Amino acid sequence: MATQHSRSAARLMMAPAVFLLLVWMLVPLSMTLWFSFRKYLPLRGGDLGWAGFDNYVRFVTSSSFWPSVMTTLIIVGGVLVVTVMFGVLLAILLDQPMWGQGVVRILVIAPFFVMPTVSALVWKNMFMDPTNGLFAHLWRFFGAEPISWLSEASLPSLVMIVSWQWLPFATLILLTAIQSLDSEQLEAAEMDGASPLSRFFYIILPHLSRAITIVVLIQTIFLLSIFAEIFVTTSGAFGTKTLTYLIFQRVLESQNVGLGSAGGVYAIILANIVALFLMRIVGKNLDA
Amino acid sequence: MARAVTTQRKAINTAFAWGVGLLIFFPILWTILTSFKTEAQAISDPPVFLFFDWTLENYAAVQERSNYARFLWNSIIIAVGSTILGTIIAVPAAWSMAFVPSKRTKDILLWMLSTKMLPAVGVLYPIYLLFIRLGWLDTQIGLVLVLMLINLPIIVWMLYTYFREIPGEILEAARMDGASLKDEIIYVLTPMAVPGIASTILLNIILAWNEAFWTLNLTAANAAPLTAFIASYSSPEGLFYAKLSAASVMAIAPILIMGWFSQKQLVRGLTFGAVK
Secondary structure, three states, X not given: OOOHHHHHHHHHXXXXXXXXXXXXXXXXXXXXXXXXXXXXXXXXXXXXXXXXOHHHHHHHHOOOHHHHHHHHHHHHHHHHHHHHXXXXXXXXXXXXXXXXXXXXXXXXXXXXXXXXXHHHHHHHHHHOOOOOOHHHHHHHHOOXXXXXXXXXXXXXXXXXXXXXXXXXXXXXXXXXXXXXXXXXXXXXXXXXXXXXXXXXXXXXXXXHHHHHHHHHHHHHHHHHOXXXXXHHHOXXXXXXXXXHHHHHHXXXXXXXXXXXXXXXXXXXXXXXXXXXXXXXXXXHHHHO | OOOOOOHHHHHHHHHHHHHHHHHHHHHHHHHHHHOOOOHHHHOOOOOOOOOOOOOOHHHHHHHHHHOXXXXXXXXXXXXXXXXXXXXXXXXXXXXXXXXXXXXXXXXXXXXXXXXXXOOHHHHHHHHHHHHHXXXXXXXXXXXXXXXXXXXXXXXXXXXXXXXXXXXXXXXHHHHHOOOOHHHHHHHHHHHHHHHHHHHHHHHHHHHHHHOOOHHHHOOOOOOOOHHHHHHOOOOOOOXXXXXXXXXXXXXXXXXXXXXXXXXXXXXXXXXXXXXX
16 A cells, blocks of 8 residues: 655655664664673773783673672562562552552552662662661661661662662553453452452462563663662672673773773674563564 | 452551551652751751751742752763654654564564663773764763664664554555545554653653763763762762752752653663563
8 A cells, every 4th residue: 555655755854863773773783792802901001902802702701790690680580589479469460440540550650760770879878778768767666676778688679679769660650451350250250269269369369470581671771781789889899790890890990991891792693592582472462 | 350458467468568658758758858958957967857947048049059950960961862862763663663574573573682781881981982073971972872872772772662552454445545645644654643652751761861871971070960060979079968959959859750650661761561
């Protein structure tokens, strides 16, 4: 139905967006690739020549590499478990008939709109501070010794802060998915004597599986690159150095661009593996 | 057929849901309350909840210390500027993909999405270097461009999912009546597309406002937006909870209000149309 004329017009209309994204992707990416094969120290002599795969080998053999991978996995995995579990429960709760549903929804969604630097600083100081934080008050009230959260339990604390930020996202998507569930199906199951628990495991959970997959994939992509939360709370100390943070330190703090770029290439490969799965799901949806 | 729900059960649901909702909202509520306390009351043990001497002095102190207005202005320029620019570029692209789809449309859409998945830290140095060469480091224009580019895929996707819902028959009818491509866009499509464009803009302003990787790494003093303004509070200095709270409230209030309006579009935008 589309004419030749409208086809070429369409191509023209797409051109600026495609061109810009192509430049945005190719230029920095090829620069990163190039740097990753160079011995490049901007403050100590600049570009000191070809380095082969040295940077790649050094990045993975440095003593901070595997801990940073572990930290990344713990934070991403921890946040995913917390947000998906509580997200499902919250979505089911919010789907129940109640008074003031709209207001509760607003309360639950709010943390998502708080900028990362604000939520990290508020949690760090007003809740997790070992002398003046609310948790310290609470601990003392029960006669316990306050915990210095961000140094003694740094990873669980970070998981908690980041989960608080992402729980609304998971809840909102799962709630949207639950609302599309046919209520007659649930009623029929109930009449047939299915317990609430088996209704949950055999009807609700399978119905949510696609939404859960999407939540997991999208959050993984964002969580792999969390930065501000670590930047303002621990600056990578106390075992909170993620892969992203390690690369950031190599590049901007120690100004070892070659080494950091090799790390960047690893990060890009890692993100692409996750992205591949997400794209397959999103792509399938396009055909529908 | 809706199930009859007993009032009792509804009351239990309500109490429980409100409890959970308030618990999740509590950190924000506590920040708002603390921003009106004096520094001494802000750290008092046991904590004071509502019965303290409400004061506005923290807001004045924050304003005085850091010239809040400049950071706010930078945030507005960067968030709104990048969104508007992105929308201007994305509308024609999304329009043509939705109404004149070709075999490659799906591939192009997915490819655009894949650029969004590029981890920022992987290209940090090249961007940093290019910004130094171009003189864009710590400028509004540089950040507008970067945030426009990182959000462009989301803008195109959101618009595409909205445009796709506009029935093609209307366009055909208009064409039959002799409308040119230009007329079609101005008189038929635009009015139907405005709600979708508006919610796309709203969500992307929120995303750009809260972006905290590029804004922290590419700014220093001149173009620093509110994310950097808050990060400057990360080294503790005497009693500062009340001032930190006031600064936080000032940084999140505008976007919190906008966010509440855009919550319906949030799901569609952030899942690239995979969940509606």
